[in-house]
Amino acid sequence: MPLYVYSITAATHPCRLDGLTGVGTDPAPVRAITAGRLRAVVSDVDEEIRPKRRDLTAHQEVQDRLIADGTVLPLQFGYTAPDDRAVSEVLLEHADGYLAALERLRNCAEYHVKASQDEEALLREILGGSDRARQLNERIKAGDADPRLPLELGELVAAEVGERQERLAAGLVESLVSLAEDHSVRAPSDGDILNISLLVHDDNKDAFLRAETRLADQTERVRFRFNGPLPPYSFV
Structure with missing residues (x-):
């Protein structure tokens, strides 16, 4: 199922996502996909996501929740992926670059x-x-x-x-x-x-x-x- 991707974090990030729902007219719960030393924060979607006020707010609420607990790589609004497997493959393939970026942004x-x-x-x-x-x-x-x-x-x-x-x-x-x-x-x-x-x-x-x-x-x-x-x- 297609996914909307909000952020990338280290696998050690607590990712307290309870109660958060994502973008879309029928918003799904926000969840994390872990691959190696990284996590991607995502929600399932079944439509093309456009920058409506409700969805922009949902996107920012996820970032705010995550950044309160640690360093994140926040993605710009609108980033999607085909499925969980595709997200995991990207995390593993680009792990070194993402980890370096997380270290550079630590506590900033x-x-x-x-x-x-x-x-x-x-x-x-x-x-x-x-x-x-x-x-x-x-x-x-x-x-x-x-x-x-x-x-x-x-x-x-x-x-x-x-x-x-x-x-x-x-x-x-x-x-x-x-x-x-x-x-x-x-x-x-x-x-x-x-x-x-x-x-x-x-x-x-x-x-x-x-x-x-x-x-x-x-x-x-x-x-x-x-x-x-x-x-x-x-x-x-």
């Missing part, structure tokens, strides 16, 4: 940091600090119809915004990564200037959280969104 959690900037304040700052930008803006406001003026002003401002935001993002990253075991920077979206995932060891958790708070307090006109601790999806 993932934290997300996103940041966005007040663009209107940034534009005012650029217009106030650049003689050329200020001159162009004043000529346009005065009614100068030269079509080259808006184009030059737009290009100048865009270049300055990009350069300033890159410098700011680099500084924010530098202030956090020293407390992380690993990090992954993603391309920002939706107006953000920073989108970073950090792998933080439990021993550094308090220092990292203090650094987040300090960063938010000391950085003007930047809005931060912090999220964590989370299962280390980005580092599996």
